[in-house]
Amino acid sequence: MRAVLIDDELAVVENLKTLLSIYFPELEIVGVAHGVHEGIACIRKHQPDLVLLDVEMQDGTGFDLLAIYGELDFQLIFVTGHNAFAIKAFKYSALDYVLKPVDPDDLVTAINKAKTITDRTEIGIKVSSLVQNQEVQNQDKKIVLKDADNVYLVALRDIVRCESDANYTQFYLVDGRRLIISKTLKEYDAMFREQLFFRAHQSHLINLMHFDRYEKKEGGTVYMKDGSALPVAVRKKDQLLAALSQL
The missing domain is CATH 3.40.50.2300 (Response regulator)
Incomplete structure (x- = not known):
């Protein structure tokens, strides 16, 4: 070499x-x-x-x-x-x-x-x-994601949500694809913290650009524009409402 x-x-x-x-x-x-x-x-x-x-x-x-x-x-x-x-x-x-x-x-x-x-x-x-x-800001940025067979270049705005799966993270995209990446949700939470993403639950990281509504009853549920319904941790409720108020 x-x-x-x-x-x-x-x-x-x-x-x-x-x-x-x-x-x-x-x-x-x-x-x-x-x-x-x-x-x-x-x-x-x-x-x-x-x-x-x-x-x-x-x-x-x-x-x-x-x-x-x-x-x-x-x-x-x-x-x-x-x-x-x-x-x-x-x-x-x-x-x-x-x-x-x-x-x-x-x-x-x-x-x-x-x-x-x-x-x-x-x-x-x-x-x-x-x-x-280097030339764009926030949700116009793209991230490289790799699974066992492919390398993907994904715009942050096209990520609806991320879900923890042990030492893997499942990415749900606007086009309906689901990518399973061998990194933890904690890593992506830290990476996306300055973007419009919010850790609503230990197992769920959501893109607030795709937020639909928040239902207060039965412990709190966030609904995304793709139809998914996700739990909100009790200690995260006020933080979620504060984040939504900044949009």
Whole structure:
């Protein structure tokens, strides 16, 4: 595997070189760059299999680099500081990242995962969603969802609700599809918290864009526009009414 490192912090680059030489001696570092435009030139010159890409650099961001570069023909791992905005963007797009200062275990996990993904179409979908999401707000954003056989790019506005199923989450979409994804509802609750989603119950996360009505009797029930009826936890009633009043 041939790799290119793109980061404007020299200490980070040297640390990555050291870690890669220890844990992946078979990996060849064919190029190093310290900015967006230098990075693009480096990738085009060396045609790497893997790029470790910084998010914030002096002449732009890693997102800018991807938008300019176009269709990817390499695996990608972001290397970033504790940037909450960037981390959420990676999670929406199902792209791998490691935090600075780089933890060896996290780096090993990310690279081993990158080695297993050979489908360039999947990489393209993930990066496309990442780039597009930088230009839109809230429910216009899209999320990459993967099941055993497929990779989906789903707009948040097309998600009616999510339902917990042990360590899986069932997504109910406006077109009637149901996707079963191997992540917990807790993860998606945290991911969608700043959007128009509300955790009405331990097992149910609803998109308030598709809310129809709330029935107070018999403990409280929320009805969605797709006809589904879901329980509302007692401690969530006031929060739900407050959220609805903000729409």
